[in-house]
Amino acid sequence: MDSTMKKIIEASYLTAESASHYRTILRYFYHQHERMRDFIPPEELLEYMRSIPAFYDYEEDQLHQQLAQLVKWNNLIARQDMTSAKTIEEYKKKRFRYQCTPYTVEIERMLVQLEKIGDTFQGSLERSQFDRLLQAISVLEKELDNSMAKPAEEYMRVWEDVFRYFQSIRTSTADYIAYINSEQTDQRMQTEAFLVYKNQFTTYLRDFIVTLQKTSLQIQQRLEELTPGRLQPLYQKLIEHRQSIPRLEDVSSSAEDWALEYNEYWFSLRQWFLGSGVRESELEVLLWQTNEMIRRMTRYVQRVGERQQHFRSRKKDYLHLAKWFTETGKLEEAHKLSAVVFGSMTIQHLQLEEGTTDNMHADPWEEAPLELTIKPRTVRYREKTKPGSMVSNQEKKKQQLEMYLEERRQEKQLIQQYMQQGVIQLSALSTVEPFIRKVLLGWIGKSMATKDRTVKTDYGLLVKVKLDKERMITLKAEDGDLRMPDALFEFRQEG
DSSP: OOGGGSOOGGGGGGSSTTHHHHHHHHHHHHHHHHTTOOOBOHHHHHHHHHTSGGGTTOOHHHHHHHHHHHHHTTSEEEEEOOSOOSSHHHHHSOOEEEEEOHHHHHHHHHHHHHHHHTTSOOOOOOHHHHHHHHHHHHHHHHHHHTTOOSOHHHHHHHHHHHHHHHHHHHHHHHHHHHHHTSHHHHHHHTSGGGGGTHHHHHHHHHHHHHHHHHHHHHHHHHHHHSOTTTTHHHHHHHHHHHHTSOOSSOOOOOHHHHHHHHHHHHHHHHHHHHOOSSSOOHHHHHHHHHHHHHHHHHHHHHHHHHHHHHTSOOHHHHHHHHHHHHHOOSHHHHHHHHHHHHOOSSOOOOOOOTTSOOOTTOOGGGSOOOOOOOOOOOTTOOOOOOOOOOOOOHHHHHHHHHHHHHHHHHHHHHHHTTOBTTEEEGGGOOSBOHHHHHHHHHHHHHHTTSSSOEEEOTTSEEEEEEEEEEEEEEEEETTEEEEEEEEEEEEEEOO
Protein backbone atom coordinates (compact mmCIF):
# COMPACT_ATOMS: atom_id res chain seq x y z
CA MET A 1 0.00 0.00 0.00
CA ASP A 2 1.14 3.54 -0.74
CA SER A 3 2.57 5.28 2.35
CA THR A 4 0.26 8.26 1.79
CA MET A 5 -2.78 5.99 2.24
CA LYS A 6 -1.70 4.51 5.58
CA LYS A 7 -3.31 5.55 8.84
CA ILE A 8 -0.97 7.62 11.06
CA ILE A 9 -1.53 5.87 14.38
CA GLU A 10 1.25 7.93 15.98
CA ALA A 11 -1.01 11.00 15.87
CA SER A 12 -3.82 9.34 17.84
CA TYR A 13 -2.73 10.94 21.12
CA LEU A 14 -3.61 14.41 19.78
CA THR A 15 -7.35 13.68 19.67
CA ALA A 16 -7.68 10.99 22.36
CA GLU A 17 -10.01 11.41 25.33
CA SER A 18 -7.09 12.08 27.70
CA ALA A 19 -5.19 14.21 25.18
CA SER A 20 -4.08 16.65 27.90
CA HIS A 21 -2.22 13.85 29.74
CA TYR A 22 -0.74 12.30 26.60
CA ARG A 23 0.43 15.65 25.18
CA THR A 24 2.04 16.69 28.47
CA ILE A 25 3.89 13.38 28.72
CA LEU A 26 5.19 13.44 25.16
CA ARG A 27 6.11 17.13 25.34
CA TYR A 28 8.33 16.26 28.34
CA PHE A 29 9.92 13.43 26.33
CA TYR A 30 10.52 15.86 23.45
CA HIS A 31 12.25 18.43 25.66
CA GLN A 32 14.47 15.73 27.19
CA HIS A 33 15.29 14.42 23.72
CA GLU A 34 16.43 17.91 22.71
CA ARG A 35 18.71 17.88 25.80
CA MET A 36 20.30 14.58 24.66
CA ARG A 37 18.41 12.49 27.25
CA ASP A 38 16.70 9.60 25.53
CA PHE A 39 15.59 7.13 28.23
CA ILE A 40 13.26 8.44 30.93
CA PRO A 41 12.19 6.31 33.96
CA PRO A 42 8.52 6.41 35.07
CA GLU A 43 9.46 7.75 38.50
CA GLU A 44 10.91 10.92 36.99
CA LEU A 45 7.88 11.35 34.77
CA LEU A 46 5.47 10.88 37.71
CA GLU A 47 7.27 13.55 39.70
CA TYR A 48 7.06 15.93 36.75
CA MET A 49 3.34 15.32 36.21
CA ARG A 50 2.51 15.93 39.88
CA SER A 51 4.49 19.19 39.79
CA ILE A 52 1.90 20.61 37.39
CA PRO A 53 -1.03 22.15 39.33
CA ALA A 54 -3.64 20.67 37.00
CA PHE A 55 -2.30 17.12 37.62
CA TYR A 56 -1.51 17.28 41.36
CA ASP A 57 -3.55 14.10 42.04
CA TYR A 58 -2.05 12.11 39.18
CA GLU A 59 -1.82 8.39 40.09
CA GLU A 60 1.05 6.02 39.37
CA ASP A 61 -1.25 3.33 37.94
CA GLN A 62 -2.74 5.87 35.58
CA LEU A 63 0.75 6.79 34.40
CA HIS A 64 1.67 3.15 33.66
CA GLN A 65 -1.60 2.64 31.73
CA GLN A 66 -1.05 5.72 29.61
CA LEU A 67 2.59 4.84 28.98
CA ALA A 68 1.48 1.39 27.80
CA GLN A 69 -1.07 3.01 25.49
CA LEU A 70 1.56 5.32 24.02
CA VAL A 71 3.73 2.26 23.37
CA LYS A 72 0.81 0.70 21.44
CA TRP A 73 0.47 3.88 19.40
CA ASN A 74 4.20 3.75 18.53
CA ASN A 75 4.88 7.02 20.32
CA LEU A 76 7.21 5.44 22.90
CA ILE A 77 9.63 2.53 22.98
CA ALA A 78 9.77 0.59 26.26
CA ARG A 79 13.14 -0.87 27.25
CA GLN A 80 13.48 -3.05 30.33
CA ASP A 81 15.82 -1.74 33.01
CA MET A 82 18.36 -4.56 33.54
CA THR A 83 20.10 -2.99 36.56
CA SER A 84 20.09 -4.91 39.84
CA ALA A 85 16.89 -4.66 41.86
CA LYS A 86 17.12 -3.21 45.36
CA THR A 87 13.84 -4.59 46.71
CA ILE A 88 11.76 -7.73 46.23
CA GLU A 89 8.95 -5.65 44.67
CA GLU A 90 11.35 -4.25 42.11
CA TYR A 91 12.56 -7.76 41.32
CA LYS A 92 9.02 -9.12 40.81
CA LYS A 93 7.85 -6.11 38.85
CA LYS A 94 9.52 -5.45 35.54
CA ARG A 95 10.94 -1.98 35.37
CA PHE A 96 11.00 -0.06 32.12
CA ARG A 97 12.58 3.06 30.79
CA TYR A 98 10.95 4.81 27.86
CA GLN A 99 12.23 6.55 24.74
CA CYS A 100 10.18 8.61 22.25
CA THR A 101 10.11 7.47 18.62
CA PRO A 102 11.29 9.58 15.63
CA TYR A 103 7.66 10.07 14.54
CA THR A 104 6.82 11.55 17.94
CA VAL A 105 9.83 13.87 17.88
CA GLU A 106 8.84 15.27 14.47
CA ILE A 107 5.17 15.66 15.47
CA GLU A 108 6.08 17.54 18.64
CA ARG A 109 8.61 19.66 16.75
CA MET A 110 5.88 20.60 14.28
CA LEU A 111 3.46 21.43 17.11
CA VAL A 112 6.03 23.69 18.76
CA GLN A 113 6.45 25.58 15.49
CA LEU A 114 2.68 25.88 15.05
CA GLU A 115 2.29 27.25 18.57
CA LYS A 116 4.88 29.93 17.80
CA ILE A 117 3.14 30.91 14.55
CA GLY A 118 -0.29 31.39 16.10
CA ASP A 119 -3.36 32.22 14.01
CA THR A 120 -1.65 34.66 11.64
CA PHE A 121 0.86 34.17 8.83
CA GLN A 122 4.43 35.27 9.44
CA GLY A 123 7.06 35.29 6.72
CA SER A 124 9.11 38.17 5.36
CA LEU A 125 10.51 39.60 2.14
CA GLU A 126 14.23 39.28 2.84
CA ARG A 127 16.44 40.83 0.16
CA SER A 128 19.51 38.88 1.29
CA GLN A 129 17.87 35.50 0.55
CA PHE A 130 18.11 36.06 -3.21
CA ASP A 131 21.73 37.15 -2.88
CA ARG A 132 22.53 33.96 -0.97
CA LEU A 133 20.75 31.83 -3.56
CA LEU A 134 22.67 33.55 -6.37
CA GLN A 135 25.94 32.92 -4.54
CA ALA A 136 25.06 29.23 -3.96
CA ILE A 137 24.17 28.73 -7.65
CA SER A 138 27.42 30.43 -8.64
CA VAL A 139 29.39 28.04 -6.43
CA LEU A 140 27.54 25.08 -7.96
CA GLU A 141 28.30 26.29 -11.49
CA LYS A 142 31.94 26.78 -10.59
CA GLU A 143 32.20 23.22 -9.27
CA LEU A 144 30.69 21.90 -12.50
CA ASP A 145 33.31 23.74 -14.53
CA ASN A 146 36.09 22.07 -12.53
CA SER A 147 37.07 18.44 -12.81
CA MET A 148 34.57 17.24 -10.14
CA ALA A 149 37.45 15.66 -8.18
CA LYS A 150 36.32 16.66 -4.70
CA PRO A 151 34.67 14.19 -2.30
CA ALA A 152 30.97 13.55 -2.95
CA GLU A 153 30.09 15.02 0.45
CA GLU A 154 31.26 18.47 -0.71
CA TYR A 155 28.87 18.44 -3.68
CA MET A 156 26.00 17.34 -1.45
CA ARG A 157 26.68 20.35 0.78
CA VAL A 158 26.58 22.71 -2.23
CA TRP A 159 23.35 21.12 -3.48
CA GLU A 160 21.71 21.43 -0.04
CA ASP A 161 22.76 25.10 0.22
CA VAL A 162 21.00 25.93 -3.05
CA PHE A 163 17.71 24.32 -2.08
CA ARG A 164 17.83 25.49 1.53
CA TYR A 165 17.90 29.11 0.34
CA PHE A 166 15.29 28.35 -2.34
CA GLN A 167 12.96 26.76 0.21
CA SER A 168 13.44 29.74 2.52
CA ILE A 169 12.48 32.12 -0.31
CA ARG A 170 9.37 30.13 -1.20
CA THR A 171 8.00 29.77 2.32
CA SER A 172 8.87 33.25 3.65
CA THR A 173 7.53 35.14 0.63
CA ALA A 174 4.36 33.04 0.40
CA ASP A 175 3.64 33.49 4.12
CA TYR A 176 4.22 37.25 3.99
CA ILE A 177 1.99 37.67 0.92
CA ALA A 178 -0.71 35.67 2.72
CA TYR A 179 -0.24 37.88 5.80
CA ILE A 180 -0.69 41.07 3.78
CA ASN A 181 -3.75 39.67 1.97
CA SER A 182 -5.39 38.35 5.14
CA GLU A 183 -8.67 39.84 6.30
CA GLN A 184 -7.23 41.08 9.60
CA THR A 185 -4.40 43.00 7.91
CA ASP A 186 -6.81 44.39 5.32
CA GLN A 187 -9.06 45.77 8.05
CA ARG A 188 -6.13 47.34 9.92
CA MET A 189 -4.94 49.07 6.75
CA GLN A 190 -8.28 50.87 6.49
CA THR A 191 -7.87 52.52 9.90
CA GLU A 192 -6.16 55.83 10.67
CA ALA A 193 -3.54 54.01 12.78
CA PHE A 194 -2.10 52.57 9.55
CA LEU A 195 -0.89 56.02 8.49
CA VAL A 196 1.94 55.71 11.04
CA TYR A 197 3.27 52.54 9.36
CA LYS A 198 2.52 53.56 5.77
CA ASN A 199 6.00 54.83 4.93
CA GLN A 200 7.66 51.85 6.63
CA PHE A 201 5.61 49.33 4.66
CA THR A 202 6.06 51.15 1.36
CA THR A 203 9.83 51.51 1.78
CA TYR A 204 10.14 47.85 2.80
CA LEU A 205 8.28 46.65 -0.30
CA ARG A 206 9.99 49.07 -2.70
CA ASP A 207 13.49 48.08 -1.52
CA PHE A 208 12.57 44.43 -1.91
CA ILE A 209 11.38 44.99 -5.49
CA VAL A 210 14.55 46.89 -6.46
CA THR A 211 16.82 44.18 -5.04
CA LEU A 212 14.71 41.41 -6.56
CA GLN A 213 14.85 42.94 -10.02
CA LYS A 214 18.65 43.23 -9.85
CA THR A 215 19.32 39.75 -8.50
CA SER A 216 16.61 37.76 -10.30
CA LEU A 217 18.01 38.56 -13.75
CA GLN A 218 21.39 37.10 -12.76
CA ILE A 219 19.72 34.00 -11.27
CA GLN A 220 17.64 33.49 -14.43
CA GLN A 221 20.72 33.77 -16.64
CA ARG A 222 22.63 31.16 -14.64
CA LEU A 223 19.65 28.78 -14.54
CA GLU A 224 19.33 28.98 -18.33
CA GLU A 225 23.00 28.05 -18.64
CA LEU A 226 22.70 25.13 -16.19
CA THR A 227 20.76 22.70 -18.35
CA PRO A 228 19.71 19.25 -16.98
CA GLY A 229 22.29 17.57 -19.21
CA ARG A 230 25.07 19.64 -17.73
CA LEU A 231 24.05 18.59 -14.23
CA GLN A 232 24.36 14.84 -14.82
CA PRO A 233 27.91 14.60 -13.32
CA LEU A 234 26.64 16.38 -10.22
CA TYR A 235 23.75 13.91 -9.92
CA GLN A 236 26.22 11.03 -10.02
CA LYS A 237 28.23 12.57 -7.17
CA LEU A 238 25.06 13.04 -5.11
CA ILE A 239 24.01 9.44 -5.71
CA GLU A 240 27.52 8.27 -4.80
CA HIS A 241 27.26 10.13 -1.48
CA ARG A 242 23.88 8.58 -0.63
CA GLN A 243 25.13 5.11 -1.50
CA SER A 244 28.13 5.56 0.77
CA ILE A 245 25.92 5.97 3.85
CA PRO A 246 25.58 2.51 5.50
CA ARG A 247 22.01 1.32 6.16
CA LEU A 248 20.98 -1.87 7.94
CA GLU A 249 17.57 -1.99 6.27
CA ASP A 250 17.05 -2.66 2.58
CA VAL A 251 16.92 0.55 0.51
CA SER A 252 14.10 0.31 -2.01
CA SER A 253 15.19 3.38 -4.03
CA SER A 254 17.62 2.81 -6.88
CA ALA A 255 20.14 5.13 -8.51
CA GLU A 256 17.64 5.89 -11.28
CA ASP A 257 15.01 6.93 -8.72
CA TRP A 258 17.48 9.26 -6.99
CA ALA A 259 18.55 10.79 -10.32
CA LEU A 260 14.89 11.39 -11.21
CA GLU A 261 14.31 12.97 -7.80
CA TYR A 262 17.24 15.40 -8.22
CA ASN A 263 16.11 16.25 -11.73
CA GLU A 264 12.59 17.09 -10.49
CA TYR A 265 14.03 19.32 -7.74
CA TRP A 266 16.06 21.24 -10.29
CA PHE A 267 13.07 21.49 -12.63
CA SER A 268 10.97 23.06 -9.86
CA LEU A 269 13.74 25.63 -9.21
CA ARG A 270 13.94 26.52 -12.92
CA GLN A 271 10.16 26.74 -13.24
CA TRP A 272 9.90 29.07 -10.21
CA PHE A 273 12.29 31.57 -11.80
CA LEU A 274 11.87 30.94 -15.55
CA GLY A 275 8.31 29.67 -15.83
CA SER A 276 7.17 27.37 -18.64
CA GLY A 277 5.47 27.58 -22.00
CA VAL A 278 1.97 27.36 -20.49
CA ARG A 279 2.30 29.55 -17.40
CA GLU A 280 4.31 32.47 -16.11
CA SER A 281 7.00 32.09 -13.46
CA GLU A 282 6.35 32.46 -9.76
CA LEU A 283 8.93 35.23 -9.75
CA GLU A 284 6.74 37.36 -12.04
CA VAL A 285 3.72 36.61 -9.86
CA LEU A 286 5.68 37.71 -6.77
CA LEU A 287 6.65 40.99 -8.45
CA TRP A 288 3.05 41.66 -9.47
CA GLN A 289 1.73 40.89 -5.99
CA THR A 290 4.31 43.17 -4.36
CA ASN A 291 3.45 46.05 -6.71
CA GLU A 292 -0.25 45.41 -6.10
CA MET A 293 0.34 45.64 -2.33
CA ILE A 294 1.93 49.06 -2.76
CA ARG A 295 -1.00 50.24 -4.91
CA ARG A 296 -3.49 48.91 -2.39
CA MET A 297 -1.74 50.66 0.50
CA THR A 298 -1.73 53.90 -1.50
CA ARG A 299 -5.48 53.60 -2.09
CA TYR A 300 -6.15 52.98 1.60
CA VAL A 301 -4.03 55.97 2.61
CA GLN A 302 -5.90 58.13 0.10
CA ARG A 303 -9.28 57.00 1.43
CA VAL A 304 -8.26 57.63 5.04
CA GLY A 305 -7.04 61.09 4.04
CA GLU A 306 -10.30 61.84 2.26
CA ARG A 307 -12.23 60.68 5.29
CA GLN A 308 -10.21 62.95 7.55
CA GLN A 309 -10.68 65.82 5.10
CA HIS A 310 -14.43 65.24 5.09
CA PHE A 311 -14.72 65.70 8.86
CA ARG A 312 -12.28 68.62 9.02
CA SER A 313 -13.70 71.92 10.18
CA ARG A 314 -14.03 74.45 7.35
CA LYS A 315 -14.58 77.46 9.57
CA LYS A 316 -11.42 79.19 8.31
CA ASP A 317 -12.41 78.60 4.70
CA TYR A 318 -15.81 80.17 5.23
CA LEU A 319 -14.27 83.17 7.03
CA HIS A 320 -11.91 83.66 4.09
CA LEU A 321 -14.86 83.54 1.65
CA ALA A 322 -16.77 86.01 3.79
CA LYS A 323 -13.80 88.37 3.59
CA TRP A 324 -13.97 88.16 -0.21
CA PHE A 325 -17.65 89.09 -0.20
CA THR A 326 -17.08 92.06 2.10
CA GLU A 327 -14.38 93.39 -0.20
CA THR A 328 -16.70 93.44 -3.22
CA GLY A 329 -17.96 96.95 -3.88
CA LYS A 330 -21.11 96.13 -5.85
CA LEU A 331 -23.95 93.64 -5.57
CA GLU A 332 -23.42 92.46 -9.16
CA GLU A 333 -19.80 91.54 -8.37
CA ALA A 334 -21.03 89.63 -5.29
CA HIS A 335 -23.45 87.70 -7.52
CA LYS A 336 -20.61 86.78 -9.89
CA LEU A 337 -18.43 85.65 -6.97
CA SER A 338 -21.32 83.59 -5.59
CA ALA A 339 -21.80 81.91 -8.98
CA VAL A 340 -18.11 80.93 -9.02
CA VAL A 341 -18.02 79.69 -5.41
CA PHE A 342 -21.45 78.12 -4.93
CA GLY A 343 -22.62 77.63 -8.51
CA SER A 344 -25.84 78.79 -10.11
CA MET A 345 -28.77 79.18 -7.72
CA THR A 346 -31.48 78.41 -10.31
CA ILE A 347 -30.60 75.71 -12.83
CA GLN A 348 -32.57 73.56 -15.23
CA HIS A 349 -31.84 69.86 -14.95
CA LEU A 350 -31.50 67.76 -18.09
CA GLN A 351 -31.95 64.00 -18.10
CA LEU A 352 -30.84 61.94 -21.06
CA GLU A 353 -31.82 58.43 -21.99
CA GLU A 354 -29.14 55.81 -21.46
CA GLY A 355 -27.17 55.05 -24.58
CA THR A 356 -28.14 58.29 -26.32
CA THR A 357 -24.60 58.70 -27.63
CA ASP A 358 -21.31 56.84 -27.27
CA ASN A 359 -19.26 60.00 -27.72
CA MET A 360 -17.80 60.89 -24.32
CA HIS A 361 -16.85 64.39 -25.55
CA ALA A 362 -20.40 65.36 -26.58
CA ASP A 363 -22.01 68.22 -24.67
CA PRO A 364 -25.35 67.62 -22.89
CA TRP A 365 -27.11 70.55 -24.56
CA GLU A 366 -26.39 69.04 -27.97
CA GLU A 367 -28.71 66.13 -27.17
CA ALA A 368 -32.50 66.25 -27.22
CA PRO A 369 -34.00 66.48 -23.70
CA LEU A 370 -36.22 63.76 -22.29
CA GLU A 371 -39.67 64.84 -21.10
CA LEU A 372 -40.76 63.21 -17.86
CA THR A 373 -44.09 63.40 -16.08
CA ILE A 374 -43.45 64.42 -12.47
CA LYS A 375 -45.69 62.75 -9.91
CA PRO A 376 -46.59 64.27 -6.54
CA ARG A 377 -44.47 62.98 -3.65
CA THR A 378 -47.39 62.12 -1.37
CA VAL A 379 -48.55 58.83 0.06
CA ARG A 380 -52.18 59.47 -0.91
CA TYR A 381 -51.45 60.00 -4.60
CA ARG A 382 -52.90 57.34 -6.87
CA GLU A 383 -52.88 57.27 -10.65
CA LYS A 384 -56.26 57.45 -12.33
CA THR A 385 -57.28 54.23 -13.98
CA LYS A 386 -60.09 53.45 -16.35
CA PRO A 387 -62.26 50.38 -15.85
CA GLY A 388 -61.51 47.79 -18.48
CA SER A 389 -63.64 45.03 -19.94
CA MET A 390 -63.00 41.31 -19.61
CA VAL A 391 -61.91 39.72 -22.86
CA SER A 392 -62.91 36.13 -23.52
CA ASN A 393 -60.08 33.91 -24.80
CA GLN A 394 -62.25 30.90 -25.41
CA GLU A 395 -61.49 30.76 -29.13
CA LYS A 396 -57.72 30.98 -28.57
CA LYS A 397 -57.88 28.21 -25.95
CA LYS A 398 -59.88 26.03 -28.33
CA GLN A 399 -57.40 26.59 -31.16
CA GLN A 400 -54.41 25.77 -28.90
CA LEU A 401 -56.14 22.61 -27.66
CA GLU A 402 -56.83 21.47 -31.21
CA MET A 403 -53.23 22.16 -32.20
CA TYR A 404 -51.99 20.16 -29.21
CA LEU A 405 -54.25 17.20 -29.96
CA GLU A 406 -53.28 17.28 -33.62
CA GLU A 407 -49.59 17.12 -32.66
CA ARG A 408 -50.31 14.16 -30.36
CA ARG A 409 -52.14 12.35 -33.22
CA GLN A 410 -49.27 12.93 -35.61
CA GLU A 411 -46.78 11.70 -33.05
CA LYS A 412 -48.89 8.58 -32.42
CA GLN A 413 -49.07 7.84 -36.15
CA LEU A 414 -45.31 8.31 -36.42
CA ILE A 415 -44.70 5.82 -33.61
CA GLN A 416 -47.13 3.31 -35.11
CA GLN A 417 -45.04 3.28 -38.29
CA TYR A 418 -42.24 1.64 -36.32
CA MET A 419 -44.51 -0.99 -34.70
CA GLN A 420 -44.42 -4.52 -36.02
CA GLN A 421 -47.26 -6.65 -34.63
CA GLY A 422 -47.55 -4.53 -31.48
CA VAL A 423 -43.82 -4.42 -30.64
CA ILE A 424 -40.80 -2.24 -31.42
CA GLN A 425 -37.37 -3.86 -31.52
CA LEU A 426 -34.57 -1.31 -31.37
CA SER A 427 -32.08 -3.48 -33.21
CA ALA A 428 -34.51 -3.79 -36.12
CA LEU A 429 -34.90 -0.03 -36.62
CA SER A 430 -33.08 1.94 -39.25
CA THR A 431 -32.43 5.67 -38.95
CA VAL A 432 -35.09 7.31 -36.75
CA GLU A 433 -36.15 10.88 -36.09
CA PRO A 434 -34.70 12.64 -33.01
CA PHE A 435 -38.24 12.85 -31.59
CA ILE A 436 -38.67 9.06 -31.75
CA ARG A 437 -35.33 8.50 -30.02
CA LYS A 438 -36.33 10.94 -27.26
CA VAL A 439 -39.69 9.17 -26.72
CA LEU A 440 -38.14 5.69 -26.61
CA LEU A 441 -35.44 6.75 -24.15
CA GLY A 442 -38.11 8.43 -22.01
CA TRP A 443 -40.08 5.15 -21.83
CA ILE A 444 -36.91 3.28 -20.82
CA GLY A 445 -36.23 5.79 -18.07
CA LYS A 446 -39.77 5.65 -16.68
CA SER A 447 -39.82 1.86 -16.78
CA MET A 448 -36.77 1.67 -14.51
CA ALA A 449 -38.88 3.15 -11.68
CA THR A 450 -41.59 0.43 -11.85
CA LYS A 451 -41.43 -3.16 -10.70
CA ASP A 452 -43.00 -4.74 -13.82
CA ARG A 453 -41.17 -2.37 -16.22
CA THR A 454 -44.52 -1.13 -17.58
CA VAL A 455 -45.33 2.53 -18.24
CA LYS A 456 -48.37 4.39 -19.52
CA THR A 457 -47.81 6.59 -22.58
CA ASP A 458 -49.46 9.89 -23.49
CA TYR A 459 -51.42 8.07 -26.23
CA GLY A 460 -53.41 5.77 -23.93
CA LEU A 461 -51.16 2.73 -24.42
CA LEU A 462 -49.31 0.55 -21.94
CA VAL A 463 -45.72 -0.29 -22.87
CA LYS A 464 -43.63 -3.00 -21.28
CA VAL A 465 -39.91 -2.50 -21.74
CA LYS A 466 -37.45 -5.39 -21.85
CA LEU A 467 -33.74 -4.50 -21.86
CA ASP A 468 -31.12 -6.88 -23.19
CA LYS A 469 -28.00 -5.63 -21.41
CA GLU A 470 -25.85 -8.39 -22.92
CA ARG A 471 -26.43 -7.12 -26.46
CA MET A 472 -25.18 -3.66 -27.39
CA ILE A 473 -26.52 -1.90 -30.51
CA THR A 474 -26.14 1.47 -32.23
CA LEU A 475 -29.36 3.48 -32.48
CA LYS A 476 -28.99 5.73 -35.51
CA ALA A 477 -30.77 9.07 -35.72
CA GLU A 478 -30.67 12.05 -38.04
CA ASP A 479 -28.57 14.08 -35.59
CA GLY A 480 -26.16 11.36 -34.43
CA ASP A 481 -25.68 7.77 -33.24
CA LEU A 482 -26.22 6.36 -29.73
CA ARG A 483 -24.52 3.24 -28.35
CA MET A 484 -26.92 1.47 -25.96
CA PRO A 485 -28.32 -1.96 -24.95
CA ASP A 486 -30.99 -3.53 -27.18
CA ALA A 487 -34.58 -3.03 -26.01
CA LEU A 488 -38.00 -4.53 -26.84
CA PHE A 489 -41.21 -2.47 -26.42
CA GLU A 490 -44.50 -4.45 -26.15
CA PHE A 491 -47.73 -2.42 -26.57
CA ARG A 492 -51.21 -3.19 -25.35
CA GLN A 493 -54.42 -1.25 -24.77
CA GLU A 494 -55.18 -0.04 -21.26
CA GLY A 495 -57.65 -2.36 -19.45
